[in-house]
Amino acid sequence: MESGLSEIGSTKMFDGFNKRYKHYSETLGCSMTFSIYFPPSRRSPVLYWLSGLTCTDENFIIKSGAQRAASTRGIALVVPDTSPRGLNIEGEADSYDFGVGAGFYLNATQEKWKNWRMYDYIVKELPKLLSDNFTQLDTTRASISGHSMGGHGALTIYLKNLDKYKGTSDENKVDGI
Template identity: 50%
Template sequence: MERIEHRACFDGWQDVYRHESASLNCSMNFSVFLPALASRKKLPVLYWLSGLTCTEQNFTTKAGAQQYASRHGVIIVAPDTSPRGQQVADDMGYDLGKGAGFYVNATQKPWAAHYRMYDYVVTELPELIESEFPASEARSISGHSMGGHGAIVVALRNPGRYRSVSAFSPIVAPAQVPWGKKAFEAYLGPDRTAWRQYDACDLVRSAAEKLPLLVDQGAADEFLETQLKPHLLKASCEAVGHPLTLRLYPGFDHSYYFITTFIGNHIAFHAKALHG
């Protein structure tokens, strides 16, 4: 593991590391914010999953989350959104291939050789963080758009592993929208039964743990009706009594202006669960 960035930020350090990933069979970057309190004791970790076209840098440089993480004594870890490197399969579009890992374990060629972001997020990265940094085993997870999809799916599929989960503008029903259909067809193949393990609306119906879901959505989001469809998650949760807080904000779109406005609320929400 190599530290490639080290910057003072609020009362802590914003770093970026590169390491060789066994899950993804390539070099990967992740960012980690360490509050000053981490020099004295182990702290809980909030994992952030970013959306299409992003790297570990987008949330790190745009969201302004460090001030709240410092205030609440929470480490923030943000991985890249896909495997990287010349040997990694790619597509000419923005919504498949590099920058669009969709947090699944691909089973189809040529993607299966590297695209195992689910394993990376759930197992490999936390093991690395908890062994190399002053991190406790208290974890929460959040994300935006494709990353919001990833956060909810990971939390639903791993009962007891996360203290809390939230999302901004998540793709809640990828099996029913263009972004998800394109990715799942490529990564998982045409058999739609294989898609269900990565679809929040399907997973919530049989979730073993009723971990409350917090979802914030901009009402002026240009992808609201075509790609995101939060009403489908609401219907699935209501059908089985799964706790969901779905907040719709007039005027806000899909951008980081939305995230930076409300990220403090999300970190406070996670901090309460992580320190409780």
């Protein structure tokens, strides 16, 4: 694995493994976490799941039970955190809907918020990190979905990058993989 990428948790479930990782993000200028559910199949297409406002990478993984469906369909679930954390920028935690836990999967435009470049992190850095480090993931067959803030992020990212994703959410159904 690439230096700086470390496994920080692993749980066996539904004949696969749910693993959590930490790495330094060049795009965001801080450490980031993400979770991956690896189904038992050898090489799996990827479903990126973007969580909602105030969530972390763990909310969906712990509460959804989506691993069961992913296991039977041979789909890997990739769940990034929703924003940078621990930067101690003035105002980052003053409101639940702005700053920590509220990256909105966009790139901030003001210098003070330069670390909030979640669009670039999701679209560019994370897929490269995955393809460079996890041969069992087929990142060329990827879809993107989410809920709340993450649902909006998934739709806007998908529509701007039709060449990168096979599908996005549609009435709780994922097309394309």
